[in-house]
Amino acid sequence: xxxxxxxLWGSGSPPCWRVMIALEEKGLQGYDHKLLSFEKMEHKSQExxxxxxxxxxxxxxxxxxxxxxxxxxxxxxxxxxxSQGNELIPRCAAExxxxxxxxxxxxxxxxKMADVIYYNWKVPEGERxxxxxxxxxxxxxxxxxxxxxxxxxxxxxxxxxxxxxLADVTAFPGIAYLFRFGLNExxxxxxxxxxxxxxxxxxxxxxxPPTWLDDPQAKDLLKDI
Amino acid sequence: xxxxxxxLWGSGSPPCWRVMIALEEKGLQGYDHKLLSFEKMEHKSQExxxxxxxxxxxxxxxxxxxxxxxxxxxxxxxxxxxSQGNELIPRCAAExxxxxxxxxxxxxxxxKMADVIYYNWKVPEGERxxxxxxxxxxxxxxxxxxxxxxxxxxxxxxxxxxxxxLADVTAFPGIAYLFRFGLNExxxxxxxxxxxxxxxxxxxxxxxPPTWLDDPQAKDLLKDI
Numbered sequence: 001x002x003x004x005x006x007x008l009w010g011s012g013s014p015p016c017w018r019v020m021i022a023l024e025e026k027g028l029q030g031y032d033h034k035l036l037s038f039e040k041m042e043h044k045s046q047e048x049x050x051x052x053x054x055x056x057x058x059x060x061x062x063x064x065x066x067x068x069x070x071x072x073x074x075x076x077x078x079x080x081x082x083s084q085g086n087e088l089i090p091r092c093a094a095e096x097x098x099x100x101x102x103x104x105x106x107x108x109x110x111x112k113m114a115d116v117i118y119y120n121w122k123v124p125e126g127e128r129x130x131x132x133x134x135x136x137x138x139x140x141x142x143x144x145x146x147x148x149x150x151x152x153x154x155x156x157x158x159x160x161x162x163x164x165x166l167a168d169v170t171a172f173p174g175i176a177y178l179f180r181f182g183l184n185e186x187x188x189x190x191x192x193x194x195x196x197x198x199x200x201x202x203x204x205x206x207x208x209p210p211t212w213l214d215d216p217q218a219k220d221l222l223k224d225i
Numbered sequence: 226x227x228x229x230x231x232x233l234w235g236s237g238s239p240p241c242w243r244v245m246i247a248l249e250e251k252g253l254q255g256y257d258h259k260l261l262s263f264e265k266m267e268h269k270s271q272e273x274x275x276x277x278x279x280x281x282x283x284x285x286x287x288x289x290x291x292x293x294x295x296x297x298x299x300x301x302x303x304x305x306x307x308s309q310g311n312e313l314i315p316r317c318a319a320e321x322x323x324x325x326x327x328x329x330x331x332x333x334x335x336x337k338m339a340d341v342i343y344y345n346w347k348v349p350e351g352e353r354x355x356x357x358x359x360x361x362x363x364x365x366x367x368x369x370x371x372x373x374x375x376x377x378x379x380x381x382x383x384x385x386x387x388x389x390x391l392a393d394v395t396a397f398p399g400i401a402y403l404f405r406f407g408l409n410e411x412x413x414x415x416x417x418x419x420x421x422x423x424x425x426x427x428x429x430x431x432x433x434p435p436t437w438l439d440d441p442q443a444k445d446l447l448k449d450i
Contacts, residue, residue: 053371054371062322064319065318065319065322065323066322066326067322067325067326068326069325069326069328069329069330070329071325071329072322072325072326072328072329073325075300075325076321076322076325079314079321080318080321089304093290093305094289094290096301096304096305097287097290097291097292097297097301098290100292100294100296100297100298100300100301101291101292101293101294101297103294103297104294104295104296104297105294107332124356126354126356127352127354127356127357129351129352131349131351131352132352146278146279
């Protein structure tokens with residue numbers, strides 16, 4: 001039980017989902033939590049700003065310690081609850097190296113995905129260019145081919161090898177996002193296999209974004225990637 | 226001695242510098258290394274691509290384990306050489322939480338800085354807008370005010386408190402970059418104090434970018450931030 005933890009979160013946000021998966025994996029259920037709406041701008045509410053001056057979700061606290069950065073929260077939870085629940089950092093040096101490498105490459109994947117999906121949201125109307133949209137799509141496509149190759153050559157079903165690690169905790173929410181936005185399953189068979197394997201893992205199934213359950217596919221924005 | 230490690234690096238690159246500081250802090254001198262030139266596009270050479278399909282520096286190997294992501298390399302080195310050199314992750318949970326929080330906020334700081342400094346390099350000529358330049362500068366200014374506030378309220382001289390940690394290893398190179406590009410010392414007195422304290426730390430002084438020694442200030446691009 002984790003009564004001394006508080007999570008303010010938004011449905012579908014990869015950073016929020018990472019923290020929720022880590023909490024499940026570490027057996028830290030029962031934390032206080034509150035689902036907020038990005039659409040209603042609740043991430044800019046005073047309640048969030050009091051915990052997180054950036055006005056972003058997740059906002060997460062363990063007692064009085066604030067860990068709003070999702071990667072930071074995941075690392076901290078694994079470190080502080082090492083012997084509880086599932087161990088998320090492999091002891092084997094080779095798998096550990098691979099885990100750290102993929103974990104931080106995951107930030108690049110998420111960024112390149114966001115550059116495509118949120119282009120109109122992030123770039124004011126007068127500054128938009130078809131050439132930038134095209135380039136962002138090509139960049140994401142090249143990135144996805146890298147990951148498809150990683151999974152082809154992997155020594156196990158997970159990103160760092162035979163066990164589920166922090167690399168999967170942090171990368172999976174972004175990969176789920178890709179499929180929600182219509183990624184072509186035939187073009188990326190290994191990513192599809194990985195997605196299908198992980199989506200039924202208990203920590204992931206339990207924390208699946210509630211708004212996605214009613215509306216499994218958002219748009220076919222990525223169908224040509 | 227670290228004869229089983231290889232680092233391909235570029236002078237002044239914050240990600241390369243992070244790994245070099247971590248190696249010094251862990252007492253891992255004597256590694257094989259090669260200074261490459263970004264200007265000559267040597268980061269796209271076959272030698273780099275063989276280690277790093279992204280064609281980026283740093284490219285780093287420990288034996289056959291590849292760790293090209295600077296945050297990943299730093300985490301791995303601390304984990305594998307925990308009892309060697311300086312401990313870079315505090316044992317105290319409060320300082321550890323603060324370390325992880327600041328460490329990952331550091332990525333945002335570096336990104337916002339790059340959006341200003343590398344605007345013309347990253348955005349093709351026909352897609353540039355004065356409104357974007359202005360917004361990027363305002364965004365960086367707001368970010369720097371956050372960090373100035375963090376240091377004002379800090380319980381010690383370092384980002385996570387009284388000891389030098391991975392938060393400093395990862396954030397310092399970006400902060401040094403700010404001053405190299407003319408950040409106003411009077412406007413950011415705590416950041417200036419932090420920069421002046423850390424620049425003489427042996428691990429940092431030893432790994433100072435060689436191209437910066439002859440040419441300490443690049444441009445005054447950030448003087449109005």
